[in-house]
Amino acid sequence: MSGITMFEVIWLGAALLGAGAVTGLLAGVFGVGGGAVIVPVLYELFRxxxxxxxxxxxxxxxxxxxxxxxxxIRSFGAHRAKGAVDMTILKQWAVPVVLGVLMGSVIARYASPDLFKLVFVVVAGISAIRLLFGKDSWRLGLDMPGKLIMNAYGWLIGVLSSLMGIGGGQLSNLFMTFYGRPIHQAVATSSGLGVLISIPGALGYIYAGWPRAAEYPDVAALQFPLSLGYVSLVGLILFVPTSVLTAPMGARLAHALSKRKLEVAFGIFLLLISLRFLISLIG
Known part of the structure; x- marks a missing residue:
């Protein structure tokens, strides 16, 4: 940490604040937590x-x-105020999603770095193809499935989201549109899912990273007060203010867009994420 110049600290701080603003906007527009933006930026910072x-x-x-x-939380509140969130789905997913997140946190303690990138490539790639090239006939059903299948989907969304550092928006949007739900409702409901995933996920990573930090006593970025386990308090402090400020702006923009424009925008966004990590894996 001592090798970083003051110019680098200022530049990184400005970059994190800017990325926080973009993160909040994406959270509101697409019903995602913005992890696809946060993770690459933090990766370069920690490098x-x-x-x-x-x-x-x-x-x-x-x-x-x-x-x-x-x-x-801010994005969910904005979408719920417009009456677009399906609370029935959120209640069905609450327990299996949280269990999946906790399992993903345990896996994260032992997983290789390539596993995280591979999950990004597969999930974001499939979601992008569905949104950009999918047809209405690409459906698994005309209505949401029964309790058993819903629980299985919820658990899977929790596991994968905790390995990607996302709020579950990509996964739940994909799932809900495959069962005929409108993209606007899928986006709004996904914002609520982000609350279920992010809180237990962060706690799980604090627990998983605590003993690992002890294995790297010379790495200041992993030690308290800069971090708690696998949660960097520095990154948290710099990202939150601007992301919270711009989340409601994104929610308003989402409801102003047409169904197809929202699908295309979200698809391009996810495709870029997939390509970015695929190149990283190959390299």
């Missing part, structure tokens, strides 16, 4: 301050989950 590759990705993911707690 610059010397965080080892073995713990860099989980530190990024855990910090992302902590950052999107206030963003998801």
């Amino acid at each position: 610059m301050v010397g965080v080892p590759e073995e713990v860099r990705m989980p530190l990024c993911v855990g910090t992302s989950l902590a950052i999107i707690i206030p963003t998801s």
